[in-house]
Amino acid sequence: xxxxxxxxxxxxxxxxxxxxxxxxxxxxxxxxxxxxxxxxxxxxxxxxxxxxxxxxxxxxxxxxxxxxxxxxxxxxxxxxxxxxxxxxxxxxxxxxxxxxxxxxxxxxxxxxxxxxxxxxxxxxxxxxxxxxxxxxxxxxxxxxxxxxxxxxxxxxxxx
Amino acid sequence: xxxxxxxxxxxxxxxxxxxxxxxxxxxxxxxxxxxxxxxxxxxxxxxxxxxxxxxxxxxxxxxxxxxxxxxxxxxxxxxxxxxxxxxxxxxxxxxxxxxxxxxxxxxxxxxxxxxxxxxxxxxxxxxxxxxxxxxxxxxxxxxxxxxxxxxxxxxxxxxxxxxxxxxxxxxxxxxxxxxxxxxxxxxxxxxxxxxxxxxxxxxxxxxxxxxxxxxxxxxxxxxxxxxxxxxxxxxxxxxxxxxxxxxxxxxxxxxxxxxxxxxxxxxxxxxxxxxxxxxxxxxxxxxxxxxxxxxxxxxxxxxxxxxxxxxxxxxxxxxxxxxxxxxxxxxxxxxxxxxxxxxxxxxxxxxxxx
Numbered sequence: 001x002x003x004x005x006x007x008x009x010x011x012x013x014x015x016x017x018x019x020x021x022x023x024x025x026x027x028x029x030x031x032x033x034x035x036x037x038x039x040x041x042x043x044x045x046x047x048x049x050x051x052x053x054x055x056x057x058x059x060x061x062x063x064x065x066x067x068x069x070x071x072x073x074x075x076x077x078x079x080x081x082x083x084x085x086x087x088x089x090x091x092x093x094x095x096x097x098x099x100x101x102x103x104x105x106x107x108x109x110x111x112x113x114x115x116x117x118x119x120x121x122x123x124x125x126x127x128x129x130x131x132x133x134x135x136x137x138x139x140x141x142x143x144x145x146x147x148x149x150x151x152x153x154x155x156x157x158x159x
Numbered sequence: 160x161x162x163x164x165x166x167x168x169x170x171x172x173x174x175x176x177x178x179x180x181x182x183x184x185x186x187x188x189x190x191x192x193x194x195x196x197x198x199x200x201x202x203x204x205x206x207x208x209x210x211x212x213x214x215x216x217x218x219x220x221x222x223x224x225x226x227x228x229x230x231x232x233x234x235x236x237x238x239x240x241x242x243x244x245x246x247x248x249x250x251x252x253x254x255x256x257x258x259x260x261x262x263x264x265x266x267x268x269x270x271x272x273x274x275x276x277x278x279x280x281x282x283x284x285x286x287x288x289x290x291x292x293x294x295x296x297x298x299x300x301x302x303x304x305x306x307x308x309x310x311x312x313x314x315x316x317x318x319x320x321x322x323x324x325x326x327x328x329x330x331x332x333x334x335x336x337x338x339x340x341x342x343x344x345x346x347x348x349x350x351x352x353x354x355x356x357x358x359x360x361x362x363x364x365x366x367x368x369x370x371x372x373x374x375x376x377x378x379x380x381x382x383x384x385x386x387x388x389x390x391x392x393x394x395x396x397x398x399x400x401x402x403x404x405x406x407x408x409x410x411x412x413x414x415x416x417x418x419x420x421x422x423x424x425x426x427x428x429x430x431x432x433x434x435x436x437x438x439x440x441x442x443x444x445x446x447x448x449x450x451x452x453x454x455x456x457x458x459x460x461x462x463x464x465x466x467x468x469x470x471x472x473x474x475x476x477x478x479x480x481x482x483x484x485x486x487x488x489x490x491x492x493x494x495x496x497x498x499x500x501x502x503x504x505x506x507x508x509x510x511x512x513x
Binding site: 015018019021022023024025027030031033053054055057058061062063066067068069070071072073074076077080081084087088119120123124125126127128129132 | 179189206218220294
């Protein structure tokens, strides 16, 4: 069963997610930047979990740490936790309707922020300011369109 | 990648959890090592060289946006901008002329006193590679690196004042730690009376910690680098005190600084190159060469960071500034002082040179 007709889409989407994370935004919009990488990873975890796993998430996280200049291992930790949760609940999540899925994604992104905050706090690094806690909401809102677009690209359908 | 579609769900669960624990342990280990120990730094630097193409691509849209804006600017806008710039140039020229005489005189007096020259300064223009790094750290990526002679430790300024320092140099890019970064601290003095303090980055602001209650520090004071420690040259504006309040213990004041430099705007910054070149001992016959380079810091030292384009402010800025270097005896009578009383005049002439 080879569902992935476009094997290049996974690396391409991850690359685009990394670039979207780096793209400069106006100072006002800066805190509302969603965690693109996690959202894209969540999509692939739900749709083609046989291609990625914890190892993929870990190495992607370390690479992202290098790219964003964050503490080495921070995003690896966050992405691993997220991947693990998605692995566990994948059978249920896959058959959720899109709005419900976006709620779950919002919850996962919130959890991700909590992990990041705890890790930063433990290591005595600065914690993000309060305004950043909006990002899970934005991630949740972005999930349905992203899902539809990636699905269309992956299956070669017209949007 | 092993498949998880095993026969027994329970065994699968355990295997999955074990894998998770393994990777979590690895990640946490990496974090601790990166945070606490230095030996990961060289590996990290090499990794960052690897991801540089990505930075470049991410910086493209901003570059493109700038050039599009430049192209699309109308004639009226350009004329307006040109007029403003010409006015600014006129005022700055007047200021410079005034300062050159002061610099010459200063050099002559230094010669008379037999004081060591602190070395003149040279700058290099560096474009900013506009990308957003980790939001909890205040850093900036510059578009030039070792290829153009950037070295770690160089001070970075803009038209307003000090911005930070170069902390990492890659072949084609370099990373600047901004004043507001929590890892950053800079030795400063109050320009008005020479009280010495340390300004710490606090994420999105700059803080003056442990200001003695009895010291003569007020809201609105201009804070400049003191040059102690030898990393930053003396006399560059760091900011203006915008708030001053007692800390938790009520034994000291905590001040908040409004940065003099525009930390979040602009396309270019200046990198200071330190040229240690002793001045001819007395009455330099050819002041043009040394003065041109000295004018930059001394102009900054006037503390007029607003660059107001009005004749009245220009006149007041051009006017001679009395050397306010009284020995600041106001400092500390009841609080224990850790620092010796400030040097009376001349920004630390025997300052250690790197």
